[in-house]
Amino acid sequence: MAIYAPDRRVNPTIRRKNTGGRKSVYAGLFLTSMVDMFAILVIFLLQSFDADGELIVLPKGLELPLAVNTGTLQRAPVLSVSREKIEFEGIEIGRTLEISAQTEWPIPKLQEALKAYKAKLELEAQADPLKAGQPIDAKINISADRRLQFQVIKKVIYNASYAGFPDFRFAVFGKSKPAENP
Amino acid sequence: MGVSIDQGGGKGRKSVDSELNLIPFIDLLSVCILFLLMTAVWVHISKMSAFSQPSGEALISHSEVSSINQAKEERDYDFLIRTSGVEIKQDGRTLGQFDLTQLEAKMDQIKKQGGAAFDPKISLRSADDVVYDDVIYVLDQIFTRGWTKVTVGGF
Numbered sequence: 001m002a003i004y005a006p007d008r009r010v011n012p013t014i015r016r017k018n019t020g021g022r023k024s025v026y027a028g029l030f031l032t033s034m035v036d037m038f039a040i041l042v043i044f045l046l047q048s049f050d051a052d053g054e055l056i057v058l059p060k061g062l063e064l065p066l067a068v069n070t071g072t073l074q075r076a077p078v079l080s081v082s083r084e085k086i087e088f089e090g091i092e093i094g095r096t097l098e099i100s101a102q103t104e105w106p107i108p109k110l111q112e113a114l115k116a117y118k119a120k121l122e123l124e125a126q127a128d129p130l131k132a133g134q135p136i137d138a139k140i141n142i143s144a145d146r147r148l149q150f151q152v153i154k155k156v157i158y159n160a161s162y163a164g165f166p167d168f169r170f171a172v173f174g175k176s177k178p179a180e181n182p
Numbered sequence: 183m184g185v186s187i188d189q190g191g192g193k194g195r196k197s198v199d200s201e202l203n204l205i206p207f208i209d210l211l212s213v214c215i216l217f218l219l220m221t222a223v224w225v226h227i228s229k230m231s232a233f234s235q236p237s238g239e240a241l242i243s244h245s246e247v248s249s250i251n252q253a254k255e256e257r258d259y260d261f262l263i264r265t266s267g268v269e270i271k272q273d274g275r276t277l278g279q280f281d282l283t284q285l286e287a288k289m290d291q292i293k294k295q296g297g298a299a300f301d302p303k304i305s306l307r308s309a310d311d312v313v314y315d316d317v318i319y320v321l322d323q324i325f326t327r328g329w330t331k332v333t334v335g336g337f
Contacts, residue, residue: 031204038211045218054223065318069325070228141229150263150317151310157334169229172318 056080056143056171059087065146067172073141076169077117079110081144081156088113100152107159114140114163138164143171230321232306232334257333258302259292263320264309282316286323293327303331 055073058064062082079088086093086107093099093110118138125131140160144153160168260271268285270277270292280288293300304324308317317334324332 042211042214050223056227065315067230067318067322069322073227073229144314146315148314150308150312150314153314169231171227172230174228
């Protein structure tokens with residue numbers, strides 16, 4: 001294919017000044033390029049589409065740890081532990097520093113919130129004939145800041161176990177596996 | 183109609199080309215882009231599963247949850263994480279203390295000894311002053327070896 005020097009016009013639909021006619025106020029679109037761009041956008045967005053939506057809304061300043069071997073997060077009540085505060089389903093339980101400094105294990109407000117949530121789950125299970133007689137799915141997602149000391153997480157875990165949530169998932173950011181040396 | 187197909191009917195050969203009506207096509211693409219942009223999840227969060235361990239007897243002995251085993255759990259290995267390193271115990275016998283770089287080699291050795299189907303019960307416990315990121319790192323290393331029976335607690 002022959003190579004031509006580029007024309008001075010950047011867009012053939014925009015008239016040049018010296019063409020004699022009145023300057024048009026309309027600029028034409030390159031439809032082929034636009035449709036190509038739209039198609040690429042749609043493909044990219046479809047690939048990154050997640051039907052589950054956003055399962056955890058991270059509080060400001062919370063940094064999750066990175067891990068390689070991870071699974072898909074499921075919908076469950078979220079217990080978030082940031083450097084500032086501890087929250088359960090968006091309700092503030094206490095300040096992280098205060099809970100970290102306390103010598104006692106129990107966090108009464110957290111236990112109350114978890115027990116209330118469990119009671120709600122049990123009521124829902126009783127009302128549902130399909131779930132009647134089956135154990136309730138008592139799982140929680142724990143999203144904790146990676147820079148925290150384990151002392152705080154441990155207290156949170158123990159209180160969750162005490163309130164009937166011994167099965168939990170740590171929320172992490174997935175990272176790719178390191179390349180193996182040949 | 184979105185696509186106009188030449189019906190032919192003339193004297194010439196029937197055309198195989200069809201003409202796409204671009205306006206509804208662009209409308210559809212725009213709606214798709216808007217929908218996908220609005221529902222896009224930009225931060226993908228994953229999970230690491232674990233169970234809590236009733237090692238804090240003072241707390242767990244008063245637990246109202248019957249599903250928690252209050253007796254000392256049976257486990258094959260104890261991973262005790264401290265700021266100085268990770269101590270591995272097998273049936274209560276210390277195998278050594280390893281820093282995070284040595285840990286991987288030791289775990290590979292345990293896996294090699296156990297075989298491919300080896301899935302031991304592991305109790306992962308951490309000291310108070312250990313950073314949560316390090317606990318997740320050790321947990322990740324355990325899952326990397328295909329070991330899934332992990333309980334998490336403190337000491």
